[in-house]
Amino acid sequence: MSNEMRVVVISGAGSGIGQATAVHFARSNFCVIGCDLSQSGLEETARKIGTGNFHARVVNVSRENEVGELFEFVKSLKLPLHAVIPCAGVARTGLAHDLSREEWEFTLGVNLTGTWLMAKYSMPIFMTQKGGAFVAVGSDASVRGASGYAAYCASKHGVLGLVRCLALDYGPLGIRSNAVCPGFVQTPMMDSLFAEAIDPEAEMKSYAKEVPLGRFALPVEVAKVIFHLASDEANYTNGIVYSLDGGATAGHFG
Numbered sequence: 001m002s003n004e005m006r007v008v009v010i011s012g013a014g015s016g017i018g019q020a021t022a023v024h025f026a027r028s029n030f031c032v033i034g035c036d037l038s039q040s041g042l043e044e045t046a047r048k049i050g051t052g053n054f055h056a057r058v059v060n061v062s063r064e065n066e067v068g069e070l071f072e073f074v075k076s077l078k079l080p081l082h083a084v085i086p087c088a089g090v091a092r093t094g095l096a097h098d099l100s101r102e103e104w105e106f107t108l109g110v111n112l113t114g115t116w117l118m119a120k121y122s123m124p125i126f127m128t129q130k131g132g133a134f135v136a137v138g139s140d141a142s143v144r145g146a147s148g149y150a151a152y153c154a155s156k157h158g159v160l161g162l163v164r165c166l167a168l169d170y171g172p173l174g175i176r177s178n179a180v181c182p183g184f185v186q187t188p189m190m191d192s193l194f195a196e197a198i199d200p201e202a203e204m205k206s207y208a209k210e211v212p213l214g215r216f217a218l219p220v221e222v223a224k225v226i227f228h229l230a231s232d233e234a235n236y237t238n239g240i241v242y243s244l245d246g247g248a249t250a251g252h253f254g
């Protein structure tokens with residue numbers, strides 16, 4: 001393999017899993033383009049990376065023109081594109097009849113449309129260079145229902161459907177598409193979801209009890225799996241669902 005610097009594009013790079021993934025790739029000598037809605041989040045990521053090769057871009061992944069411009073920037077670097085990791089996400093709770101149309105469309109717009117737009121603008125680059133890896137971030141809510149999470153769950157099931165189609169349509173061109181599906185991960189998103197409970201501490205304990213490994217994941221544990229799936233070590237993976245949930249979706253537990 002050549003020693004040429006390779007590019008990785010990560011959305012949601014200003015917090016949680018996306019931030020940990022950006023730090024992990026940057027420390028492994030990749031040129032990381034991290035995008036997020038949050039300028040301050042991106043600045044924090046840049047501080048954590050220190051002297052690594054990091055380009056921060058404020059992008060709303062649900063806006064096509066902004067994602068298109070992001071990938072024009074990627075092309076302008078004239079470096080091989082190693083991987084694209086759509087990690088930006090939002091979680092809104094609510095039963096189907098309680099959700100407003102805005103909440104529904106907002107959730108699908110970021111989680112599903114955002115992932116599709118990242119694919120739409122990266123696949124032509126991967127096709128030109130005849131290879132690349134797309135690693136989407138799904139959820140355990142991609143593979144099973146989640147009570148009270150109708151919009152989130154629908155969006156994350158959609159991500160899996162999209163990834164499977166990408167695997168079929170672009171696999172023959174040497175482009176691999178896979179999905180990592182974490183259970184709860186200790187990030188600001190998780191904290192804000194538990195903060196909605198009457199007794200957040202008790203709620204957290206009760207969810208942790210459903211995990212055979214007895215705890216929630218750390219962002220860096222997800223980052224390492226994403227790194228692996230994007231790497232040549234995982235050259236034969238395509239269209240897989242990598243459950244990363246301590247065994248929570250393996251079956252009934254407890």
Ligand code: NAD
Nearest residue numbers: 012014015016017036037060061088089139184185187189
């Ligand atoms: P987080 O809230 O810590 O980080 C999400 C980031 O996405 C934030 O920096 C936010 O600013 C950014 N973002 C939101 N909307 C955006 C938009 N329109 N455009 C660009 N950036 C936007 O959350 P996290 O826990 O790190 O979640 C990352 C991904 O992992 C999400 O897709 C989430 O659904 C998924 N996930 C999280 C958990 C969990 O328990 N934390 C579990 C399973 C899956």
